[in-house]
Each structure stands twice: as C-alpha cells, then as structure tokens.
Amino acid sequence: MVDLKTTYLGLKLKNPLVASPSPLSEKVENVKRLEEAGVSAVVMYSLFEEQILHESLELDHFLNQGTETYAEALSYLPDTGKYSLTPEKYLDHLRAIKRSVSIPVIGSLNGVSTGGWIKYAKKIEEAGADALELNIYFLPTNAGVISAELEDSYVTLVQDVRLQVKIPLAIKLSPFFTALPNLAKRLVEAGANGLVLFNRFYQPDFDLEQLEVVPNLVLSTSRELRLPMRWIAMLYGRVQADFALTSGVHTAEDALKAVMAGASVAMTTSALLKNGISKASEILKDMETWMEEHEYVSIQQMKGSMSQKAVAEPAAFERANYMKELSSYKDMP
Numbered sequence: 348m349v350d351l352k353t354t355y356l357g358l359k360l361k362n363p364l365v366a367s368p369s370p371l372s373e374k375v376e377n378v379k380r381l382e383e384a385g386v387s388a389v390v391m392y393s394l395f396e397e398q399i400l401h402e403s404l405e406l407d408h409f410l411n412q413g414t415e416t417y418a419e420a421l422s423y424l425p426d427t428g429k430y431s432l433t434p435e436k437y438l439d440h441l442r443a444i445k446r447s448v449s450i451p452v453i454g455s456l457n458g459v460s461t462g463g464w465i466k467y468a469k470k471i472e473e474a475g476a477d478a479l480e481l482n483i484y485f486l487p488t489n490a491g492v493i494s495a496e497l498e499d500s501y502v503t504l505v506q507d508v509r510l511q512v513k514i515p516l517a518i519k520l521s522p523f524f525t526a527l528p529n530l531a532k533r534l535v536e537a538g539a540n541g542l543v544l545f546n547r548f549y550q551p552d553f554d555l556e557q558l559e560v561v562p563n564l565v566l567s568t569s570r571e572l573r574l575p576m577r578w579i580a581m582l583y584g585r586v587q588a589d590f591a592l593t594s595g596v597h598t599a600e601d602a603l604k605a606v607m608a609g610a611s612v613a614m615t616t617s618a619l620l621k622n623g624i625s626k627a628s629e630i631l632k633d634m635e636t637w638m639e640e641h642e643y644v645s646i647q648q649m650k651g652s653m654s655q656k657a658v659a660e661p662a663a664f665e666r667a668n669y670m671k672e673l674s675s676y677k678d679m680p
C-alpha cells in the first residue's frame with residue numbers, strides 16, 4: 348500500500364488531488380460526488396470583487412433614491428452573467444457545502460484592488476472555510492503603469508487580505524510576470540502560505556460574421572502542465588510556501604509530475620468537466636498503481652524529487668536548455 352497523504356496550507360489531506368474552482372462546486376450534490384470520487388479537498392468557485400461592488404452599488408442606490416450616479420457607476424461593471432449570485436448567497440452556499448462534506452473546503456475570492464470588498468475574506472472564514480484562495484487576475488492596459496507598481500499592488504492586496512483572516516491563505520497567479528521568483532517571495536512575506544500556479548489566461552476570440560469580440564473558453568489539455576510544472580520545480584525549496592499546481596492535470600502521470608516538481612497538491616478542473624467527476628477516482632487509482640510499479644512508498648518521498656534543486660542537471664530548467672531543446676527537434680519533412 349502506498350501512502351498518498353500530503354499537507355497543503357497546514358491541512359492534512361488524504362491525497363494530493365484537489366478539485367479547483369469550477370461550476371462543479373455550484374451544486375452541493377456535485378461536491379458530495381467529488382468527495383466520494385476521492386478528491387482530498389475542494390476549492391469553491393470564486394466570489395468576484397465585481398459581484399461585491401455591484402451589490403454595494405445597488406444598496407447605495409436603494410438608500411439614495413433619485414441620485415444620478417447609479418446607472419453611470421453600474422456601467423463600469425461588467426455583465427457578470429451567472430456569477431451575479433449575491434455575495435450573501437455565496438456564503439450560504441459555502442455553509443451548505445461545509446455541512447455536507449467532511450473534506451476541507453477552500454473559499455475563493457477573485458479580484459485586483461484592495462478596498463472594502465475584501466471584508467468578504469473574513470466572512471468566508473466565518474462561514475467555515477478551511478482556507479482561502481485569492482485569485483488576483485489583473486490585465487494592465489495602461490501604458491503609464493510600470494511593472495513594479497503593479498507588483499506592489501499585488502503585495503498590498505495580499506497584506507490587506509492577510510489582516511482580515513487567520514485561516515491559511517493561498518494566492519492564485521497568472522504566469523505573466525517579468526520576475527516571478529521575486530514576486531513569489533514578496534507575496535509570501537506579505538502573508539501568503541501557498542501559491543497556486545497558474546491561473547489560465549482566457550483569451551477572447553473574434554466572431555468574423557458578427558464582428559464581435561466573444562468569450563470562448565476552451566478546456567485545457569495535459570500540454571498545459573509544462574508551464575506551472577517548470578515554475579514550481581524552480582521555486583520549490585527557494586520560496587517558503589506550499590505549491591498547488593493548476594492547469595493541465597488530466598491524468599495520474601500529470602498529478603505525479605506536479606508532486607515531483609514540488610507541488611503539495613495537483614488541482615484539476617478541465618479533466619472533471621470533460622470526463623465527469625468519476626475521473627478523479629480513476630486518476631487516484633492510476634497514481635497508486637504507478638507508484639507501486641515504480642516502488643515509491645509515499646507522496647512525501649516523491650515530493651520535489653524533480654525540482655531544480657534536486658535534479659542532476661539544474662540548467663535543464665534555464666536558458667541553457669533553450670538551444671538544446673531547439674536542436675533536439677528531428678521530425679523534418
């Protein structure tokens with residue numbers, strides 16, 4: 348019997364497979380099924396800064412009937428579609444999930460700026476979340492903003508959210524930073540216990556007939572694993588945080604690679620949306636089989652074994668590998 352146990356954000360988990368935020372957590376029934384399929388924790392879909400601001404503008408409007416500012420202020424907020432669930436409903440739903448499952452439930456806040464809305468971090472804690480994931484997704488469009496200012500705003504947001512809660516805090520980031528190791532270190536100094544790498548960067552598409560820019564969410568494939576795997580392998584042991592790998596975990600091999608890079612947990616969404624919730628139990632079974640066949644006794648033994656600090660050729664992760672990679676291509680017509 349192999350030992351799949353792991354620790355993430357101080358939570359003792361029975362295995363490293365975690366369900367990341369997705370519409371699956373919108374139904375309590377599905378979270379129960381995720382637990383039955385064996386995932387060791389669930390991160391809830393996010394409560395967005397925009398939703399909280401929307402609600403507080405509506406309240407203002409109600410209290411100050413007749414003011415002109417309401418319609419104008421609302422016009423700055425995006426149409427949040429089905430994410431327009433009120434913040435209080437989010438908290439009720441979190442409480443309902445907590446009552447229904449015994450695995451840890453991680454709440455998720457999604458935003459970019461510090462401000463009154465972050466009091467929801469505390470409300471999520473009070474609603475019973477075992478930890479909080481803060482997804483910071485900022486797209487700089489102002490050419491006057493320099494990268495250092497942007498990174499400072501991330502650090503400030505993390506510091507301010509940290510002050511709101513005592514539960515462990517993980518930060519979910521996109522991969523596009525000039526100096527990721529420095530930012531990662533600063534976020535940990537600001538109070539992050541974990542880093543979730545990486546948020547997928549959704550790209551809108553063009554509808555050529557309607558000449559409109561349209562959302563077009565495409566689920567991931569295992570190919571997307573490489574980017575977070577490489578960064579976790581490079582940061583493991585250098586930044587004192589727990590790592591969660593998200594993007595591209597579809598198979599047992601993907602999850603095992605995540606752990607070998609140094610991740611405490613491998614998070615998955617697309618694989619479950621594509622193949623159904625039972626895919627989680629298949630991944631877990633296959634992980635055990637692989638470990639037995641390769642004589643690993645525990646996840647702990649495997650964790651970080653392929654990180655940059657552990658491998659025989661650390662340059663394989665760096666620029667040195669760039670030329671080698673290009674010259675290794677053989678499949679010419």
Ligand SMILES: Cc1cc2nc3c(=O)[nH]c(=O)nc-3n(C[C@H](O)[C@H](O)[C@H](O)COP(=O)(O)O)c2cc1C
Pocket residue numbers: 367368369370391392393394455457482519545546547564566567568571593594595596614615616617618
């Ligand atoms: C339909 C859908 C909804 C998602 N909703 C959220 C969300 O609310 N908050 C969040 O942080 N990530 C959200 N994600 C991102 C996933 O949690 C995950 O990080 C991403 O899909 C990459 O993992 P994967 O390759 O396993 O799909 C969503 C993804 C999908 C496909």
